[in-house]
Amino acid sequence: MQTLYRRLLRLMPRLGVRVTDLAPGTALLSRRGRYTVKPAGNDAWLVLKGPSKAWTSVPLGESGAQLLLGEKSAADERKLQMAASEYLCMQHVTAMFRLYGVNCVLDVGANHGQYAKRLRRHGYRGRIVSFEPTAEAFARLSKAAENDPEWHVHHLGLGREESTAEIHVGWNTMNSLLPASDYGRDRYKRFHTTRTEEILVRRLDDVLDEALDGIDDPRPFLKMDTQGYDLEVYAGGGERIADFVGLQSEVAVLRLYEGSPPMGESVATYEAGGFEITGMYPVTREAATGRVVEFDCVMMRPKALAG
Structure with missing residues (x-):
């Protein structure tokens, strides 16, 4: 049986809201698809404004940190x-x-x-x-x-x-x-x-x-x-x-x-x-x-x- 939370999420696209399901009990809501989500490791996501293909996540050695680079960063x-x-x-x-x-x-x-x-x-x-x-x-x-x-x-x-x-x-x-x-x-x-x-x-x-x-x-x-x-x-x-x-x-x-x-x-x-x-x-x-x-x-x- 669907929870009330899940039923409400299903209604969001009809209101012009994009829903990205991240995990149980967690979702990203964005108007007209302006934001995208890209995985960045275990239990982590990058919320990006613009197309996700324009960004690269680079691990910083073994620190567990990630550096987010745009297309023009290295220029x-x-x-x-x-x-x-x-x-x-x-x-x-x-x-x-x-x-x-x-x-x-x-x-x-x-x-x-x-x-x-x-x-x-x-x-x-x-x-x-x-x-x-x-x-x-x-x-x-x-x-x-x-x-x-x-x-x-x-x-x-x-x-x-x-x-x-x-x-x-x-x-x-x-x-x-x-x-x-x-x-x-x-x-x-x-x-x-x-x-x-x-x-x-x-x-x-x-x-x-x-x-x-x-x-x-x-x-x-x-x-x-x-x-x-x-x-x-x-x-x-x-x-x-x-x-x-x-x-x-x-x-x-x-x-x-x-x-x-x-x-x-x-x-x-x-x-x-x-x-x-x-x-x-x-x-x-x-x-x-x-x-x-x-x-x-x-x-x-x-x-x-x-x-």
Whole structure:
């Protein structure tokens, strides 16, 4: 005898609703056949908009994960790799947060809040303290954080010394306290024109107590994306750098800014502070040569796991 559920499903096509039976008690309903279903392994289905033949499910080794590729995915290898790298970096970072018990992220060079939003999408619910010195970007950052009580924002930059400074603006996500290098100007048209804005700069060790206020047993993580200025931010941490269980820094293989440190110098400085690499993820690559321009370098302090 048919159940009421099954009898109702049989009526759906008469109403212009397509029914795809997936399993006992489970069905996909779609208007006018706009969605199709493709098996993706045991007890799993891919719900696709468009013809299913346009998509390929690729197993990721023995992890059990599947990568869904469209017909055009492989046409731009660099774009696909960059998107995958960003996702895998954030997945790795949040996994390290769980392993090391991170409960506060200092997001230095926050821009519009992109990094913090990614952390939230990947499940991190602890405190985020974002620092953004430029007025336009800070206005957007404040808007992004306004409904998140655990996301605090500060209108300032961090560096080696407390001061005021001139930052190059109008470069979108690439505003920097450093001038563009010859290589940078050749690569990005946005560097051909610039204006400057006066900003306030403070030391990391001067803002850390406020950032951690109210957190029992703070386990902070330092994320830096300051367009060539990360080592200056790090230097401003002084002895308080030892309080951090991990960090993420954008390190340059091909330098976009005059005076920015090469990757080897940056990594060696962080290693001298007790941090060790857990992941390296390309941020940008040259389309013509395939060379990596910058990496996101994730490092943790293994001794922080003790106890």
